[in-house]
Amino acid sequence: MNTLYDETKFILKKYGIIANKKLGQNFLISDEVVNAIVTAAKLSKTDLVIEIGPGLGNLTKPLLENAGKVVCVELDSNMLQILKERFLLYSNLEIIKQDILKVDLAKLIREEKQKNTNLQTVKVVANLPYYITSPIMMYLLEQKLEIESITVMVQKEVAERFIAIPGQKQAGAITYTIYYYAEGEKVIDVPKDSFIPEPEVDSEVIHLKIRKEPLFPLAPDSLFFPMIKTAFSQRRKTLLNTLVNGNILSSKEEGKKILETLGLPETIRGEALSIEDFKRLAEMIEQKRR
Ligand code: SAM
Numbered sequence: 001m002n003t004l005y006d007e008t009k010f011i012l013k014k015y016g017i018i019a020n021k022k023l024g025q026n027f028l029i030s031d032e033v034v035n036a037i038v039t040a041a042k043l044s045k046t047d048l049v050i051e052i053g054p055g056l057g058n059l060t061k062p063l064l065e066n067a068g069k070v071v072c073v074e075l076d077s078n079m080l081q082i083l084k085e086r087f088l089l090y091s092n093l094e095i096i097k098q099d100i101l102k103v104d105l106a107k108l109i110r111e112e113k114q115k116n117t118n119l120q121t122v123k124v125v126a127n128l129p130y131y132i133t134s135p136i137m138m139y140l141l142e143q144k145l146e147i148e149s150i151t152v153m154v155q156k157e158v159a160e161r162f163i164a165i166p167g168q169k170q171a172g173a174i175t176y177t178i179y180y181y182a183e184g185e186k187v188i189d190v191p192k193d194s195f196i197p198e199p200e201v202d203s204e205v206i207h208l209k210i211r212k213e214p215l216f217p218l219a220p221d222s223l224f225f226p227m228i229k230t231a232f233s234q235r236r237k238t239l240l241n242t243l244v245n246g247n248i249l250s251s252k253e254e255g256k257k258i259l260e261t262l263g264l265p266e267t268i269r270g271e272a273l274s275i276e277d278f279k280r281l282a283e284m285i286e287q288k289r290r
Contacts, residue, residue, distance in 0.1 A: 004058055005029040008196055011056050015082055019197050023076055024129030028058045028153070030194035033205065038062045040187040040207045041125050041151040048112050048119040050147075052100045052126035052136060057083050059127055064090045068119050069112060073100045100136060105145055122146055127153040130199070134174055137162070141181040141210075150182070150208040153190060159204035166275045173232040176275055177225065180215050182208040216279060223248060224282040231270030231278075239270045248285065258284045 008029050011017070019025040028034060037059060043049065043066035054060045054072040056079065063070045064087060071094045072083065080097055087093050096103060113119050124147055128136060133154050140150060154162065163184030164170040178184060187205035192198040218224050230246035231239055240255045249255040256266050262280055264273070273281070 004031050004034065005196075008056060008058060011082060011086070012196070015078070017056070017078060017082075020076060020078075022131075024053075024131045025055060025076070026127075026130075026195040026197060026199045027055050028127050028194060029196050030190070033153075033188060033190050033194050034059055034062060036188040037125060037127075037151055037153065037205055038066060040205065041123055041149065043067045043123065044121075046118055046120040048109065048116075048122045050105070050108070050122065050124045052124065053129050054083060054095070055079055055127075057086050059125065060087065060093070063125060064093055067123075068092060069094070069116060071096065071108065071112065073098055073103055075099050101132070101139055105140075106143060109146055121148045123148055124150040124152070126151075130155050130158075130201070133158055137174070137178065141177065144181075144214075147210050149210060151187070151205065152208075153203055153205050155199075156189070156202040156204045159186065159206045162208075163206050166278075167272065169271075171271060173229045176228045176278065178208065179275060182210045184208045215275065222282060223286055224279060227282050227285070228270070228278055231273070235269065235271060237269070238266070239268050239273070240266055242270060254288065258288070 008027055019027065045068045047067040049063050049067040049070045051060055051063055051070055051072045054074050060070060060072060060083065069092045073096045074080065075098065077097055080095060083095055109122050124140060140147065160170045161172045161175055162178050163186060164175045166176050166179050185207050187207050190203035190205060192202060227243065227248050230248050231242055233246065234242045240252060240259065243249040243255060244252055258281065259266050261284065262277065264277065
């Protein structure tokens with residue numbers, strides 16, 4: 001029997017909740033998937049868990065039982081009362097009613113650790129709202145927060161892009177950013193009927209282990225990420241044309257010489273470059289600009 005299904009139906013009816021599509025509300029009703037997420041996050045009582053979008057709290061419950069402290073960030077005020085009543089007996093929960101992209105996470109982590117010195121590691125766990133998956137991932141990674149891992153449910157196609165190895169067919173600009181900061185792996189495929197209401201797309205849970213240090217150091221004004229973004233903005237064109245059009249390279253002639261020096265053919269497309277190729281390319285262009 002799937003107990004989460006019954007519990008969700010009961011809560012939706014009790015509080016008269018209709019899922020808000022605009023907020024990406026698809027509530028998880030599969031006990032198996034919830035267990036897989038919690039197992040992949042490898043929780044312990046010394047963990048501070050940040051849960052993005054707890055919704056009705058279907059994932060929150062096992063997080064509270066397995067982690068030291070859970071801080072939930074939820075934008076929909078309709079969920080707050082439900083969460084408060086459902087988890088009345090738990091003393092390790094805090095709920096913040098806010099847009100996750102507006103929360104000062106560095107401050108939050110610092111303050112939680114000061115309040116409770118038992119908390120040693122920070123983990124993000126979430127069934128993400130799909131309309132802002134990439135902005136959330138960028139927000140979590142680019143701030144270089146003290147986070148050990150991110151275990152999230154995302155749309156399947158997006159998951160495959162997130163955990164691809166740069167240079168693979170599924171890779172996009174975001175693949176390089178994620179790979180720069182983290183090592184990713186697939187946890188479980190999630191069919192549409194694992195949610196109420198069912199989303200239009202299939203889903204997947206992924207686990208990202210944040211690297212202790214990013215793959216290599218980059219200057220704050222480095223061309224590395226802007227160049228990758230430009231390179232993937234027009235995938236069908238050659239890298240050379242895209243970088244000239246995007247004003248990363250001043251001319252085709254300059255670009256041809258640089259590619260030749262790097263041992264790359266002038267017809268190469270961005271998607272064929274490894275992350276190290278992009279690094280060397282950015283460094284050479286930066287040198288020429290000086
Ligand atoms: N965790 C619940 C579950 O698994 O059943 C709900 C997941 S639902 C896919 C996404 C949740 O994120 C919703 O509760 C939604 O209200 C919330 N949400 C949407 N946009 C948000 C934002 N910008 N900041 C925080 N929460 C947000």
